[in-house]
Amino acid sequence: MMEKMIFGRYLPMESFVHRMDPRAKLVVITLFIGVIFLANNLLTYGILVLFTFASIFASKIPIKFLLNGLSFLFWIILFTFFLHIFFTREGDVIFTFGWIKIYEHGLQQAIFISLRFFLLVLITSLLTLTTSPIDITDGMESLLNPLKKLRFPVHELALMMSIALRFIPTLMDETDKILKAQMARGVNFSEGSLKKRAQSVVPLLIPLFISAFKRAEELAIAMEARGYRGGEGRTKYRLLKWKGMDTLAALLVILLGGLLYVFRS
Amino acid sequence: MEITTKNLAYTYQANTPFEHRAIYDINVSIASNSYTAIIGHTGSGKSTLLQHLNGLLQPTAGEIQIGDTIISSEKKQKKLREIRRRVGIVFQFPEHQLFEETVEKDICFGPMNFGVPMEEAKKKAKEVILQVGLSEDILEKSPFDLSGGQMRRVAIAGVLAMNPNVLVLDEPTAGLDPRGRTEIMTMFDKLRKEQGISIVLVTHSMEDASLYADHIIVMHKGTVYKQGTPHDIFSNPKELIDLGLDVPETVRFQLKLEEKIGKRIADPSLSLQDLVKNIQHFFERGNGL
Ligand SMILES: Nc1ncnc2c1ncn2[C@@H]1O[C@H](COP(=O)(O)OP(=O)(O)OP(=O)(O)O)[C@@H](O)[C@H]1O
Numbered sequence A: 001m002m003e004k005m006i007f008g009r010y011l012p013m014e015s016f017v018h019r020m021d022p023r024a025k026l027v028v029i030t031l032f033i034g035v036i037f038l039a040n041n042l043l044t045y046g047i048l049v050l051f052t053f054a055s056i057f058a059s060k061i062p063i064k065f066l067l068n069g070l071s072f073l074f075w076i077i078l079f080t081f082f083l084h085i086f087f088t089r090e091g092d093v094i095f096t097f098g099w100i101k102i103y104e105h106g107l108q109q110a111i112f113i114s115l116r117f118f119l120l121v122l123i124t125s126l127l128t129l130t131t132s133p134i135d136i137t138d139g140m141e142s143l144l145n146p147l148k149k150l151r152f153p154v155h156e157l158a159l160m161m162s163i164a165l166r167f168i169p170t171l172m173d174e175t176d177k178i179l180k181a182q183m184a185r186g187v188n189f190s191e192g193s194l195k196k197r198a199q200s201v202v203p204l205l206i207p208l209f210i211s212a213f214k215r216a217e218e219l220a221i222a223m224e225a226r227g228y229r230g231g232e233g234r235t236k237y238r239l240l241k242w243k244g245m246d247t248l249a250a251l252l253v254i255l256l257g258g259l260l261y262v263f264r265s
Numbered sequence B: 001m002e003i004t005t006k007n008l009a010y011t012y013q014a015n016t017p018f019e020h021r022a023i024y025d026i027n028v029s030i031a032s033n034s035y036t037a038i039i040g041h042t043g044s045g046k047s048t049l050l051q052h053l054n055g056l057l058q059p060t061a062g063e064i065q066i067g068d069t070i071i072s073s074e075k076k077q078k079k080l081r082e083i084r085r086r087v088g089i090v091f092q093f094p095e096h097q098l099f100e101e102t103v104e105k106d107i108c109f110g111p112m113n114f115g116v117p118m119e120e121a122k123k124k125a126k127e128v129i130l131q132v133g134l135s136e137d138i139l140e141k142s143p144f145d146l147s148g149g150q151m152r153r154v155a156i157a158g159v160l161a162m163n164p165n166v167l168v169l170d171e172p173t174a175g176l177d178p179r180g181r182t183e184i185m186t187m188f189d190k191l192r193k194e195q196g197i198s199i200v201l202v203t204h205s206m207e208d209a210s211l212y213a214d215h216i217i218v219m220h221k222g223t224v225y226k227q228g229t230p231h232d233i234f235s236n237p238k239e240l241i242d243l244g245l246d247v248p249e250t251v252r253f254q255l256k257l258e259e260k261i262g263k264r265i266a267d268p269s270l271s272l273q274d275l276v277k278n279i280q281h282f283f284e285r286g287n288g289l
């Protein structure tokens, strides 16, 4: 069941998007999140969809896999859709069924906002799918570096993030193992009353917490044993390299923003 | 209770780019009151196979019959409860599954999940704690105050308390001291002889496999490479060595000795006593050096 989740997973492959500097990808995404709010009509949303699918194409991630992995979002999107369709009361009424009235603007809003949400998730999944966690944190740290002057703990934040990202798969595996061990002892996680099911989480959570704390302690000791003393004066083994195509990608998003600005109504 | 697989296969994360075929074409059978050892390299699919034995994993192809129940790739299986009770699995490093406040409660957890009343479960706990070689006063302690070896035994006791017909063990002695190993291995042997429990043991120790098992399954790259009695398996030690697997040290010793004197002594010796006897016979037959 956890196997299908693609949220936060990295799919190592060889493509234009995979080769991009993680900083460029972060910049592109940040800009994209800003730009997406410019769209407000058919044409501008069309351009956004085109851009998103062109990015997916350039990353060589199989579209079917991406959509399958995001299927759990379907319900959230559906919920947003209905929320807007029922609660926006502007424009002409285009459909009446008993007490339900659907307005023209409502329908439009529902479609546009769900689409916007969907595109955002697609683009951000593309980031984690094409960039290794280490690269994401390195990029983040490098982009946030100017904040160090304001005494913002950039290095610590990046370290926390990379450790968290590093241990997500480990914790997932661990969960899977303990789940199976307790199922072998007769726990049924998917049947019974709500109270029973809530109780059945205890044999899962306690071992999980214990092993997580143990791991954290071991990691801290291992880091200290190898001379870790915080970020002061620390150099990097892996250097990021901003290439021509990274500038190009950033310019593309700016161009996208320009286009949307011109064509929005 | 008998367990039989037919062309069993399992693919992790099927239909995604992460798809990974862990095992395929597995045809094995585990007879009642037998002792089966599964050996093979790390990653050869031993643990994956084990998880089919009580329906934790559903095959992605082929089928497995456990007692009267058939689990196949096609339909969703419902009645797994009884199977889970009758086939007890002790996973690798089972001490990670302990969670209760006291050892007694943790041991009672399994049986009570299967509907055994508390009093009866407690009685059973007293019984199994002795079986795994611990004393009764440990029942009141917290499982987290125990040593690693004691925790391992408590975890095994927790599975034994369910009264399984088949006991499946995934490297139960990994990380234990030599004496602890022998004690635990002897205990499993006794369980089979005295209570008729079938044992399925995954191990990296060829000595254990040759000493205790009556049937050995050699896994290689996700499928069964060879199976048979310890005698069959170790009769051609070079083959196993070529696979990158070990052979019992008695077999290895005999092989070296035979190479040195350039003569065949006897069939591979599976225990120290055998080895001594075979060498004695060899020289008594007038084979001087
Ligand atoms: N949850 C999982 N998801 C994906 N692949 C897995 C998973 N568990 C195991 N595998 C893969 O399946 C293959 C067989 O693994 P398995 O754990 O069955 O090997 P094993 O023979 O038990 O090894 P070991 O001796 O190290 O315990 C390995 O290649 C492993 O990477």
Ligand SMILES: [Mg+2]
Binding pocket: B046, B047, B048, B092, B170
């Ligand atoms: Mg294993």
